Amino acid sequence: MTQPVKPDSLSSQQDNSKLKYLQLAQRLTDQIKNGELRVNDQLPSVNQLSADLRISKSTVLMGLNHLSEKGIIEAVYRKGYFVRKSRIDHDYRVFFLMDKLTVFKEELYQAFYNKLKDRADIDVFFHNHNYRIFERLVLENLHNYTHFVIISILKEDVSEIINQIPPEKRIILDYNQEGLTGNYSAVYQDFAGDLYAALRDVKERIGKYKRLVMVLPDNVFYGHLVKEGFQQFCQEFDQPSALINRISEEHFAPGDVYITLNRYDIDDVNIIKLCRQYGYTLGKDIGLISYNDLYMKEVLEGGITVISTDFVRMGEEAAQLILEQRTAKIKNPSKLIIRASL
The missing domain is CATH 1.10.10.10 (Winged helix-like DNA-binding domain superfamily/Winged helix DNA-binding domain)
Known part of the structure; x- marks a missing residue:
């Protein structure tokens, strides 16, 4: 009625x-x-x-x-x-769209929530890398939120969908989506620059190995950007290198140092298995640099060297943009943690 x-x-x-x-x-x-x-x-x-x-x-x-x-x-x-509501408690209402829930994304969201929990209602959605789900969730909610915080990691170009959100309401996280218009906010990883900088910082350690090998699975969304940083380092420092999409015995040899990006760390496990099979020592005969830090990597095989962005910082920065009601594009810091595997 x-x-x-x-x-x-x-x-x-x-x-x-x-x-x-x-x-x-x-x-x-x-x-x-x-x-x-x-x-x-x-x-x-x-x-x-x-x-x-x-x-x-x-x-x-x-x-x-x-x-x-x-x-x-x-x-x-x-x-x-x-x-829809009889009580008006908060200043903001946030649409938070993630690709899927991982340990890192949970850290990101929790940091975001902790800074905004007393000022905002936050609804969390997942697109699971599905274009149709992404499109439906965004378009059905265009007028329902003060801010849209989006991780747009999909194979398809979703810039046309995102551009339907007023720029001042957009905060893009993790991947700096191309093709967006207007004065919007982003807190993003510089995948190419971060890898290049990390490899340059450990150039002397890499020098004790014969070859630098990047293990780049076909399904890594940001793979072309990481590859760019890898190739820049190898060309600039005349570093013998190889690019493969998975770990196998035919690609495994003493004197190699591997960079792995598999989101489930399968390549890390396979490298450790092959080291044990052939009696190689990780950090001496074989080197390993893994993407994204997990608690187990600190202790596994004496410690795995990692390159990892600061997901807690990313969530806090996004929340702060809302609280300060400002627009900015912020490169999120990346850290290199050197452990026994290099």
């Missing part, structure tokens, strides 16, 4: 469309607070609100969108606007 909104005009207020849309939003919020509008009540149509309150349809839409972003009301396709 459609519920009425007090019809007295807003025209007596200061003639400013921004103020009028906020007046409308406040009027609706007050009616929700005092019980005149209840959860699941339908609001009058845009045309009716425009006529009753003597304001333009665009101003009505601005006011309704303002409340939708905060989750107070919700736009239902072809039906109208409905009241």
Whole structure:
């Protein structure tokens, strides 16, 4: 059932469309607070609100969108606007879209949540690298949130979808998505630059091996960027090198130092197995540099050398952008932890 909104005009207020849309939003919020509008009540149509309150349809839409972003009301396709909350506790409502839940993404989200938990409602979604799921989740929620925090790791180009979100509401994490327009925020990894810098820092250690081998599976989303940093280092320092997509006995030889990127660390396990099989010592006969630090890598085989971005820092930076209401593009710091495997 459609519920009425007090019809007295807003025209007596200061003639400013921004103020009028906020007046409308406040009027609706007050009616929700005092019980005149209840959860699941339908609001009058845009045309009716425009006529009753003597304001333009665009101003009505601005006011309704303002409340939708905060989750107070919700736009239902072809039906109208409905009241969804009776309490208004937080300043922000955040749409947080991740690829999938991993140890690292959980650290990222927890850091983000800890900084915003008293100021924002946060809804978490997962696209699982599926273009259709990504598209549906974003487009169905365009008017329902104050901010959109997105990890856009997919094979397909999703820039056209993301560009439908107003730039000032966008915060892109982890991968600095190409093709985006407007003044948006990003906290991203510099995959090529980080690997090059890490290899340069351990150039002397790499020098005790005969060959530097990158193990780059076909399904690594950011593989072309990591490959770029690898090739830059090898060319600049005349480093003998090879590029393979998986670890096997035919590609395994003493004097090799391997860089692994497999998200499930299968290549790390296979290297350790082959070392044991042939009696090689990791860190002496065979070198290993692994992407992303896990607790087990600190103790496995005396310690695995890792290159890892600071996911906690990434989450905190994204939250801070919201709290400070500013726009920025921030390169997230990467760390190289040298252990016994190199």
